[in-house]
Amino acid sequence: MIYEKNEHFILETDNEMVFITVFQKGFSILQLNPILLDFPQIMLENVKDLKDALLEASGERVKVGRQKPIADLDIAADKMSASVKLNCSENYLKENQSVIMDKILENLQSENISEGILLNVLQNELRIKDHTVIVKGKEAVHGIDAVVTYFKRSDRKPAVREDGKADYYDMGFLDKVKRGDWLGEKIPPTSGEMGRLITGEIALPRKGKDKKLLYDQKTVAAIEENGKIILRALIDGVVEIREGRIAIGDHLLIDGDVGNNTGNIEFDGSVTVKGTVIDHFSVTATKDISILSEFGVSNVKEIKSKEGDVFIKGGIFGKGVSKISAARNIFVKHANECHLTAGGNIHIGSYSLGSFLKAKNIFTDEKKGKLIGGVIEADGKVRAAVIGNRMERKTIINVKGFDRNLLKKELNDTLLLYKSKIKELESIKEKLELNDMFQGQINATQNFQNEQTECRLERLRTQIYQLDEKRKSIMDMLESKGEGEITIGQMAFPDTCLQIKSLEKKLSCLTKGTFYAENNHLHFESFR
Template sequence: MSMEIVSNEFLILEEENGSVFATVTKKGFPLLMINQLLSGFPRVNLNKFMVLKEAIETASGEKVEVGLVKAEVECILSKDLMTAKIRLNCLQEDLAGNNDKYVSNILDLLHYHNVREGIKVQILHSGLEAGKEIIIATGTEPINGEDAAVIYFKRSDRKPKIMEDGKANYYEMNFIDEVKKGDWLGEKIPPKDGKPGKTVTGDFILPKPGKNKKLFYDHKTIGEYEEDGKTVLRALIDGVVEFQSGKIVVGDHLVIDGDVGIETGNVDFIGSITVKGTVMDGFTVTATKDISIMSELGISGINRLESKTGDIFIKGGIFGKGQSIVTAARNIYLKHANECTLEAGENIHIGFYSLGSVLRAKNIIADGTKGKLIGGVIEARSKVTAGIIGNKMERKTVIQVAGFNREKLKAELDEMLMEYKQKVMEVEKLKRKLEVYDSFIGQLNSSQNQQFEETRDYFDALMHSIFTFEEKRKSIMEMLETKGEGEVFIGQIAFPDTQLEIKHLRKKLNSATKGTFYAENNNLHYE
């Protein structure tokens, strides 16, 4: 049975079994007036617009279906069931006069759709509006678990400090991080599970559990212990903290409380060496890793200091007497250098002065305010920095910077980074594989144990390769920070008779000069 909704001299709109029908008997009805005609009937939805348009244009008198009658209250659930919305298809004045009825209808509809979580009761009391979609219920999002947190011992930064106390100048640096057996070296806080959420229909949503992380350490020198709900790393031996191929290690450390001399003989050690005294004339100290000479008086007339893979720190400086040689695979740090030869694979850092010495390194860095380079030969691959070069007596000082090809270096870096990224991706895959093996430790058969050992060995080799790449990347990036393709920076003054050579471009200073010289486009620039 049909029921009239609205009519005029042109048409009749009727409702029958939830559908809306139109009968147009007279031409001339403006189609744009249809919304005004239906302004008092918010439940009518004319969703067959083209059919209605044709009926109005032809006015054939035929009864055609043009829409539907919406429910008085609609409930819309999101696909993920985290949101429920309602829409009241009524007039605002009707809602105001029958609020309790609509609230009751809403609650019935929510119950029908099984919406029972996160219902916004305050909206039912005071936030209802006619003709608008209103969020009536929201689910609770799950709180994902926290990943395991890993912290390792932080090594001291090797940055020398120049200090004065009014009586003497000191050249200080935290060079070697000593630890004793049982000392803390790192820890892992285990992952947390997280908290489940709920949809508006009351279904639980499981959180993503936190991811576990592996502790990377040398099992021969570091032990793993469970303490207060954490996994703690502690030193198994006395030594120095090192990081090798991504693992924390306690390295062998020889401490000589006094001097290196007749009582000790020459010292050759696999590991790091700390000499708390000095090294006597004519003696040699060799180490595979770092060497530190802690005497405030420095060293004088030694034969040789050599670090095969690490750094050298000479707190009190060196008087070489024209015979002493110091070589380091990486960096040399010292208070002063007097008539000696210093060679470093990376940088030479001088606190106060170099006098009549031969210096060879990638960068030669004397303090930009007080550091002096006087006489001798200074050969760098990238940059020389000093506060003062030469002296008032116009002692001849030669500064040579071999320089580099910036574009070639950038290309080398790009190529290296591509290979580096591939290795990092491979490492991540191996990490996941090792985590699976770790979870079944004690349950592996002999074949699986062998596969585990092989995977771990390959992982270690790959990590060593990555850290070699990282060291090389840092070295190249440091060179690319140089101005032009070779640089000499003079912080205070370079005296006359100082000779500069950057990428075979020569300059003899005939007057006191301050500033920066650099090579670029086959020209020597000054600023």
């Protein structure tokens, strides 16, 4: 095929090679560009030889390149599509549309491409120079991962509320449920839909990942309902989280007062007292204790939660003998001449008067919470709107403090261990998912090994939950300013004694701001 013939040269193709024969000098390589644009199928490879041929005009036939195919087929690596690039001019395409289309179909057949051919594109949408997608496979639709939802427990965020008659301390505390109540659900993963490659082969979908429902099998049942796995309570009680699993705890409801009619209460579970606790009586429970009388309690012997929280809506008039303790947190409206000891935090809505308070952190309402008289001991921080009073009642605040660098190292070690346990957990889950694929084809020994792996997985989940709780506790402590903090939101009166670590400060005037220990010095930031 001759591309160009003039008085200077002949440009032609032979066996897909491109040759030039130059008879007369005077034709530059730049003048050749318009001709090459008219014939996109020419690919120059020997530019130096072309220049020399034009300069020398020896009349010899010189190879300068090769001829690209009119239709250049490109098959995607995943065999989900194929495109074509036309190496011809617009005029050539118009004049040879059907020939080009037949050539493309021939090329597709030689590559065993039979699925998803876009005939409409081949007939009407072919373009020169650009790649045009002419074949599309059917993509596999990957499965959707399982979706797990659990009962949302009430946030234990107390607040002082006013109803027009009196203010009271309120919060969502115990979430009571009845047998059969909804506690959670899982929408199982889907398998997805198969696709098809352009070569006709099946494209397998990726199955959605499953997720395990974490629940206490003694108190919660998993039931298949309408294509979902629903968690329902097996007993009446209160919703708990035990080492990361949702569970129902035993709940004792006293529909009145604790007193002569009930005797002292000692219960393995959570206790709700709708009334109050009469003088000299006690309530002890392994889990949470909630006392809902707006009048609070007076002169009780003891209220003790061995593993949970204590909430007293109306506060305490202790008369110097009442002892309130909780393994976790204590929430009270006010504390008047009593002893409060918490393994976690103490939250006071209104005031503490002449009381002994001991906890990790101690908080009062930021706008009107008061600490007046008594001894307040905390590990990390104490925050109150007002400390002391105008009568200059002696108030002692003692923050034990901590070593921030050591605590940061402990946090880092905890996070590293947490991440390694998560990685180990994912590895075991993948192994169990693989074993599930061959369920029914394993022997007794392999089945036993699977059961052992499941037990190991449960232990890991427990360890991860415990590490996460430790992480939260350390981060809560690190939120303190410096290495121990006392914040006074409104004012602290004279004769207030502050101690953070071994650093002491006795106030001699009204003060507002934050005291904190850092680098063995007591620092103060004043509030405007």
